[in-house]
Amino acid sequence: MSDTSNDGAKSSVTETNTIKARHPAADAISMFVKNRAATVALFVLILIVITGIIGPMVYTTDPFDMVWAPFSPPGQEGFLFGTDYLGRDILAGILHGTRVSLLVGLSAALMTVFIGVTVGALAGFFRGWVEEVLMRITEFFQVLPTLLFSMVIVALFGPTLPIITIAIGVVSWPAVARITRAEFLRIRELEYVTASRASGSKNAKLMFKVILPNALPPIIVQAALMVGSAILFEAGLSFLGLTDPNVVSWGQIIGSNRPYILDASYTVTFPGIAIFITVLCLSLVGDGLNDALNPKLRQR
Amino acid sequence: MNFLNTLLQRVLWAALLLLAVLVLNFSMMHLAPGDIADTISQSMGGADAETLAQIRSDYGLDQPLISQLGDYVGKVFRFDLGYSYFYNQPVTRLIFEKLPATLLLVITAQILALIIGVMLGVYSARNRDGWVSHFVTFFALFGYSAPVFWTGILLLIAFSLKIPLFPVAGMIDVTVEGGFIPKFLDLLRHMVLPVITLASIFIALYSRLCRASMMEVLATDYIRTAKSKGISDREIIYKHALKNSLSPVITLAGLQFSAVISGAVLVETVFSWPGLGTLALQSIIARDTPTILGILFFSALVVIVGNLLTDFALRFVDPRVRGL
Numbered sequence: 001m002s003d004t005s006n007d008g009a010k011s012s013v014t015e016t017n018t019i020k021a022r023h024p025a026a027d028a029i030s031m032f033v034k035n036r037a038a039t040v041a042l043f044v045l046i047l048i049v050i051t052g053i054i055g056p057m058v059y060t061t062d063p064f065d066m067v068w069a070p071f072s073p074p075g076q077e078g079f080l081f082g083t084d085y086l087g088r089d090i091l092a093g094i095l096h097g098t099r100v101s102l103l104v105g106l107s108a109a110l111m112t113v114f115i116g117v118t119v120g121a122l123a124g125f126f127r128g129w130v131e132e133v134l135m136r137i138t139e140f141f142q143v144l145p146t147l148l149f150s151m152v153i154v155a156l157f158g159p160t161l162p163i164i165t166i167a168i169g170v171v172s173w174p175a176v177a178r179i180t181r182a183e184f185l186r187i188r189e190l191e192y193v194t195a196s197r198a199s200g201s202k203n204a205k206l207m208f209k210v211i212l213p214n215a216l217p218p219i220i221v222q223a224a225l226m227v228g229s230a231i232l233f234e235a236g237l238s239f240l241g242l243t244d245p246n247v248v249s250w251g252q253i254i255g256s257n258r259p260y261i262l263d264a265s266y267t268v269t270f271p272g273i274a275i276f277i278t279v280l281c282l283s284l285v286g287d288g289l290n291d292a293l294n295p296k297l298r299q300r
Numbered sequence: 301m302n303f304l305n306t307l308l309q310r311v312l313w314a315a316l317l318l319l320a321v322l323v324l325n326f327s328m329m330h331l332a333p334g335d336i337a338d339t340i341s342q343s344m345g346g347a348d349a350e351t352l353a354q355i356r357s358d359y360g361l362d363q364p365l366i367s368q369l370g371d372y373v374g375k376v377f378r379f380d381l382g383y384s385y386f387y388n389q390p391v392t393r394l395i396f397e398k399l400p401a402t403l404l405l406v407i408t409a410q411i412l413a414l415i416i417g418v419m420l421g422v423y424s425a426r427n428r429d430g431w432v433s434h435f436v437t438f439f440a441l442f443g444y445s446a447p448v449f450w451t452g453i454l455l456l457i458a459f460s461l462k463i464p465l466f467p468v469a470g471m472i473d474v475t476v477e478g479g480f481i482p483k484f485l486d487l488l489r490h491m492v493l494p495v496i497t498l499a500s501i502f503i504a505l506y507s508r509l510c511r512a513s514m515m516e517v518l519a520t521d522y523i524r525t526a527k528s529k530g531i532s533d534r535e536i537i538y539k540h541a542l543k544n545s546l547s548p549v550i551t552l553a554g555l556q557f558s559a560v561i562s563g564a565v566l567v568e569t570v571f572s573w574p575g576l577g578t579l580a581l582q583s584i585i586a587r588d589t590p591t592i593l594g595i596l597f598f599s600a601l602v603v604i605v606g607n608l609l610t611d612f613a614l615r616f617v618d619p620r621v622r623g624l
Contacts, residue, residue, distance in 0.1 A: 140320050142555070143607070145599045147562030148580060152596050155584040156332035228445070235447050236566055240581055254450060258570070265457045272450035280445035 038288020052098035111169030116176025124184025183215035217293035228282035382590035402575035413502035421510025443504025554610025
């Protein structure tokens, strides 16, 4: 905005754009960028992803190695975040944990969206008994306390990353299913859908090519929030010790150091901050996406 | 009559849901890798062939699956959820011992969160650009993003380790002498940090929603009419607007029961609160399958009952729901 030298160029761009219809994606991006917090959050999130990818390559200390005396405070003796009760480097743990948290968060969210969209789309499109049955099943999954249910799954089927991901995905999809169904119920009554049906579109095409693209905005927003809640979920499980013993994760660092918080509160503070910032950024990005993709809210 | 009808329908549906939980429990037990008799005996620290055979006949594992399922459901209706070899007690007794502590935590946190959430929401709807309103926005983000166990540990470090205001762990201090009042005060002191930790997530949620719904109600015509009649702001808010803005908050609160229990598992672990969550974790570590599945069943029961109560509370507060 303070950039005056580009003003001429900008206004000419908007002029041509008013004549040629803007691509909806371009519209959405410009709305997203207007939300300062979301833009900053997206930037931080990209940094976190990069840290997760290259961090462990650059900072090669093994998070399981006992590298120094236990409870060495942060910043002293060469360990930025200090060492834990076994003398393991916490910075190394957090860097390696970034991969696990992001990986589990993303794949669990993908699974959530996949199940939720399938169930919601079928229920909202076919209505009748299909809707009745599917929504009753959804309600059933909402009655089970999510964390307890996934604890049971992990306990019975073993603490490996795929099982943990499935355990999170299986309990989290109802919210997505409800949103998708509501969108489908709304959109299927619109005229363009009737037109497409009249011109001979089959059910599958109507569902996935005609209705789904228009139902996507709220689903995308929910997906961003889902990544955040899946990360929180994974952190909770690994805090309780229900995690793959061969990988480090943020929650697991907090859980294993919990008995020593009197001597070394930093051992739980730093991994907690990592979780907090990541989830915060995801929810801010979700807000930004909501602004960008939901034109009805723009007037507010 | 209409009301009775819906009540009956709701209760029936709740019973069906419970039955489904049982079927789920049963199938998970059978789907899990490994022999069930082995899994059960693991909590005893292993068993010889004779004990394994005993377990098989105790649990009816030699029967066909469908009759096992029927048996299981029948037993649950007689309040028999199996026997915990790890604790050497029937699972139902174990659960009934721990359930009150969890209910106390969960219900107090829900009520506190609702009261504070609604107060913050109403206040910030009236003063949209005031600092409370910004605080609600900020707090909602914090409450959503901070892992609840981390919040709990931070509170623990601050208010019982650094400044020793509250006890570090547990629910009661056995050394407290005297009658009801000192014991009650002791319980309250133990409750402060866990309840605040658990409520923090939901305060964020409720205050944000209450603000939004209050603002919506305040923009309606009947509020404008009330204003033009010269009714004071105070009366408009508390006598007219509040009731109508509450129903979405109550609906949301009802949907949160399952999340509250999930949060309680973590909070109980942080504060060594002797409830179902701690029991669940201990029995998972001990691989005590009957207890774990019993807890899953009971917590689902709590959620179902909570949902039912919410539904009726909603009917009570909001006549529009009653009419439907």
